[in-house]
Amino acid sequence: MSVLVVGTVAFDSIETPFGSAERVLGGSAAYFALGASLFAPVRVVGVIGGDFPQEYIDLFTQRKIDIEGLQRDRGETFHWRGRYHEDINVRDTLELHLNVLAGFVPRLPERYRQSEYVFLGNIDPAMQAQVLDQIRAMKLVACDTMDHWIRESPEELRKVLKRVEMLVINDSEAKLLSGYSNIVQAARAILKMGPKVVLVKRGEYGVLQFSDGSIFATPAYPLEEVFDPTGAGDSFAGGFLGQLARSRDHSEGGLRRAIVYGSVVASFTVEDFGVKRLASVELAAVEERFQSFAKLTDFHS
Amino acid sequence: MSVLVVGTVAFDSIETPFGSAERVLGGSAAYFALGASLFAPVRVVGVIGGDFPQEYIDLFTQRKIDIEGLQRDRGETFHWRGRYHEDINVRDTLELHLNVLAGFVPRLPERYRQSEYVFLGNIDPAMQAQVLDQIRAMKLVACDTMDHWIRESPEELRKVLKRVEMLVINDSEAKLLSGYSNIVQAARAILKMGPKVVLVKRGEYGVLQFSDGSIFATPAYPLEEVFDPTGAGDSFAGGFLGQLARSRDHSEGGLRRAIVYGSVVASFTVEDFGVKRLASVELAAVEERFQSFAKLTDFHS
Numbered sequence: 001m002s003v004l005v006v007g008t009v010a011f012d013s014i015e016t017p018f019g020s021a022e023r024v025l026g027g028s029a030a031y032f033a034l035g036a037s038l039f040a041p042v043r044v045v046g047v048i049g050g051d052f053p054q055e056y057i058d059l060f061t062q063r064k065i066d067i068e069g070l071q072r073d074r075g076e077t078f079h080w081r082g083r084y085h086e087d088i089n090v091r092d093t094l095e096l097h098l099n100v101l102a103g104f105v106p107r108l109p110e111r112y113r114q115s116e117y118v119f120l121g122n123i124d125p126a127m128q129a130q131v132l133d134q135i136r137a138m139k140l141v142a143c144d145t146m147d148h149w150i151r152e153s154p155e156e157l158r159k160v161l162k163r164v165e166m167l168v169i170n171d172s173e174a175k176l177l178s179g180y181s182n183i184v185q186a187a188r189a190i191l192k193m194g195p196k197v198v199l200v201k202r203g204e205y206g207v208l209q210f211s212d213g214s215i216f217a218t219p220a221y222p223l224e225e226v227f228d229p230t231g232a233g234d235s236f237a238g239g240f241l242g243q244l245a246r247s248r249d250h251s252e253g254g255l256r257r258a259i260v261y262g263s264v265v266a267s268f269t270v271e272d273f274g275v276k277r278l279a280s281v282e283l284a285a286v287e288e289r290f291q292s293f294a295k296l297t298d299f300h301s
Numbered sequence: 302m303s304v305l306v307v308g309t310v311a312f313d314s315i316e317t318p319f320g321s322a323e324r325v326l327g328g329s330a331a332y333f334a335l336g337a338s339l340f341a342p343v344r345v346v347g348v349i350g351g352d353f354p355q356e357y358i359d360l361f362t363q364r365k366i367d368i369e370g371l372q373r374d375r376g377e378t379f380h381w382r383g384r385y386h387e388d389i390n391v392r393d394t395l396e397l398h399l400n401v402l403a404g405f406v407p408r409l410p411e412r413y414r415q416s417e418y419v420f421l422g423n424i425d426p427a428m429q430a431q432v433l434d435q436i437r438a439m440k441l442v443a444c445d446t447m448d449h450w451i452r453e454s455p456e457e458l459r460k461v462l463k464r465v466e467m468l469v470i471n472d473s474e475a476k477l478l479s480g481y482s483n484i485v486q487a488a489r490a491i492l493k494m495g496p497k498v499v500l501v502k503r504g505e506y507g508v509l510q511f512s513d514g515s516i517f518a519t520p521a522y523p524l525e526e527v528f529d530p531t532g533a534g535d536s537f538a539g540g541f542l543g544q545l546a547r548s549r550d551h552s553e554g555g556l557r558r559a560i561v562y563g564s565v566v567a568s569f570t571v572e573d574f575g576v577k578r579l580a581s582v583e584l585a586a587v588e589e590r591f592q593s594f595a596k597l598t599d600f601h602s
Contacts, residue, residue: 017482086482181318181387183505184525204484205506206520217597219507219518224485256600296518297598299557
């Protein structure tokens, strides 16, 4: 069962207290695709510039990620430069160059129009809507967003929210979107905007899942070494939707296990710079950490 | 099996975004005792002034809390005034009057010297040591501390840490005590200072338990209404040690269940101002929420 993602494919330049990396592969669609491809076939919709190197293309194809929907436009690839603080949970954006992303109009290859699992990564909600318009068969659509779109494109975003089953969103952004400072109230308000499920990402503190009838709370996998948190949220979403596509289990328990799989994938992502660890991790290691995760949180035995 | 606590018994004056309270019952020993007394008999060591009202004494005795060790000295009761921000996890101390606490020398009634479960609440580590000196039979000693003592009395604190089995500490204070900004590294460093178990309190994000061989991670119980976080950590410790004293189960599973009981007690504490909800909650409601907690975190069924 294929998972389609639309989002950014980018160059990231990253500084953390532990080192730095220049113009490495990044972007929401890249992290999502690498995470999801551990579990299921993935199709990418996005845009790159003439400067996007073959080695990153090869990385996608090695992981059997379908990049027919990754357009190459004239100009430079989207570039983000950020610096993490001593407290690795805090970061500043130093530079943001939209480049080819500025004029991007998503066009889905014919094959992509039958995609049952869809993730609308963090891009302009107008582009997210254009992708939805082109898909004919959808079983489950999840989307992400960020403070910029909540502030600058609230109406477009509200329209997208009415069309998706799930929203995957940061703690602080859920509060901004809803106007509530309490996360439970915030999530309940967002459930009224359209999504049937809201996943709140809390970084090193884990994830909360809200639906009409229930709440699921899970911590993050505690790590001794967090080198680079970039892409944690997108690879979480990739692991989550990838596992859902693999299991086709949309029950409450199935969603919860998919969240734990997503958390496990994210825990690998942050162990090295950029996509380095995520791109090399194998499913067996993910399954093993899933079992550790179960032990880590068990208080019944 | 009795639980002995030494700590502050105080007047708290509290402002939160939802209201305010003047000179209400507070202090680490008060919150701990009310939490622990749901599960086991509790003995309090502390000091109050001539201004401490009979109604608060009555509250302790109604909950069968033994206050023979609560000395009444000349002067005024310890008084703390704080204000919580719109983000309820952030607070400022506006006033701090030690009053009778300044010259406090803990003296344990003879009966108290046989106390198998001991909690050294957040007071001067020199006073914590004086309490330990007077106890003859101990099965399990846990202690708490805060940034002030980590900075101002590091040597006294280090001596206490060598004498306790468990440290219950905030996230930020664990980092300050250890010098590590990663919480797993911080806890590992603290385990080398003496305690066999470190419990890291993360407020609304839950608790991490570290011991030599394992890590336990649990979220906090998600609440739609948090009126006043004061005393959450101390009532958590009370529920935790109270449950350990009730169950006498010091296995890894027993510790983990005690942590969940502590989290449940703290979730009641923050639902109203000061000790109001904590003082009225009954064990049946705690047991019920323990079951909800199990459902909230389960991803196996």
